[in-house]
Amino acid sequence: xxxxxxxxxxxxxxxxxxxxxxxxxxxxxxxxxxxxxxxxxxxxxxxxxxxxxxxxxxxxxxxxxxxxxxxxxxxxxxxxxxxxxxxxxxxxxxxxxxxxxxxxxxxxxxxxxxxxxxxxxxxxxxxxxxxxxxxxxxxxxxxxxxxxxxxxxxxxxxxxxxxxxxxxxxxxxxxxxxxxxxxxxxxxxxxxxxxxxxxxxxxxxxxxxxxxxxxxxxxxxxxxxxxxxxxxxxxxxxxxxxxxxxxxxxxxxxxxxxxxxxxxxxxxxxxxxxxxxxxxxxxxxxxxxxxxxxxxxxxxxxxxx
Numbered sequence: 001x002x003x004x005x006x007x008x009x010x011x012x013x014x015x016x017x018x019x020x021x022x023x024x025x026x027x028x029x030x031x032x033x034x035x036x037x038x039x040x041x042x043x044x045x046x047x048x049x050x051x052x053x054x055x056x057x058x059x060x061x062x063x064x065x066x067x068x069x070x071x072x073x074x075x076x077x078x079x080x081x082x083x084x085x086x087x088x089x090x091x092x093x094x095x096x097x098x099x100x101x102x103x104x105x106x107x108x109x110x111x112x113x114x115x116x117x118x119x120x121x122x123x124x125x126x127x128x129x130x131x132x133x134x135x136x137x138x139x140x141x142x143x144x145x146x147x148x149x150x151x152x153x154x155x156x157x158x159x160x161x162x163x164x165x166x167x168x169x170x171x172x173x174x175x176x177x178x179x180x181x182x183x184x185x186x187x188x189x190x191x192x193x194x195x196x197x198x199x200x201x202x203x204x205x206x207x208x209x210x211x212x213x214x215x216x217x218x219x220x221x222x223x224x225x226x227x228x229x230x231x232x233x234x235x236x237x238x239x240x241x242x243x244x245x246x247x248x249x250x251x252x253x254x255x256x257x258x259x260x261x262x263x264x265x266x267x268x269x270x271x272x273x274x275x276x277x278x279x280x281x282x283x284x285x286x287x288x289x290x291x292x293x294x295x296x297x298x299x300x301x302x303x304x305x
Contacts, residue, residue: 025071026132027061029112030151031119032199033166033211038154039063041116046071046126047109068132111256112152119154120201123256135259152259155200158207167214167285169198171293173206173241174300176274182206183303184251186243187262192235192285201262204251206300214287233287239280241303243268269304271295277304 025046029038044061051057061069112122126133134150162168169190173183183206190198190210198212217232242265250257270280274295285291295302 023070023072023131024074024128025061025126027069027110027126028067028132028134028149028151029069029154032153032155033163034213037067037151038119039067039069041114041118042069043113043115044069045111045113046074047111048074048107049105049109050107071128074128109258112154114154114157117157117159119160120157120203121256122152122154123258124152125258125260153199156209156211158203158205158209160209160211162209162211162290166211167198167287167291168212169200169208169210169239169285169291169293171208171239171301172299173202173208173303174298175305176271176277176302177305179274179298179300179302181248182251183243183247183305185247185257185262186241186268186303187265188242189240190285191238191240197237215285235285236282237285237291238282239270239293241268241270242266243303243305245305271302271304274298274302 027044029042029044030036031038042063046059046061048057057075059071059074061071063069106125108126108128110124110126112119112124114121124135132150134152156162158170173186175181175183182202182204184202184204186202186206186208188200188202188208188210189196190200190212192215197215198210200208200210202208214233215235218235242263244261244265246261247257247265269277272278272280272295280293280295280301283291283293293301
């Protein structure tokens, strides 16, 4: 007589057990102005660039309660678990659903679009299977956004209404040699005493908005009459720009360049006057006033391209 075999079926207990599912990708987005996690109004879409365009797969990521956009499955990916974590047939694997048009073409592209028009559109090349992911591990952001967690920085769009109590800078970049041409997808930094006070990216029309906390008030005069409060609430700042002529091709194709490409651009001079070309000098940031930067008598700020 054969022994009786009793099947053991695992049962989850409400309040004690819950199923855990490892995500292929996790992305958290933060406002560069104040480091706040943003998920409302954002649309994150992952595209498979190796597949033919008519049948190219795309997947919209959903945000959890912590503001992390997660991807749990994608056509062509069986598992990104390492062999030590996976079963025998569930090791790291990609189905053969396509091949790159060139050896340097990454497989996946992540686009970030704000349906509320607060942030500039973003494109990234994510790495799947590493949990929470962010470009350069967040090392690209100003001091106000310092965090140990990887994240995607969100740069203010010109259509954003700056929050109350925050400082702002506005400008519109144009080519010094062809004033009718916008300088799109430039990366800008506002510097105070050698430290990045704010960062921004110009949109397809060359418009820039930086939103950032005001610096600490300057110290009063050690001798003589006390400085007025207004005199202590202005700061000498400088504006830096980084841009490449390759962005013209991106603009012509209606393509949002990858964030890594934007941050790798070379410095370009900003001009106080286009004719004769005069470098942009020190600017004055004042509390309670938007810093408007232009090349008089024009309402644009010209870039020496």
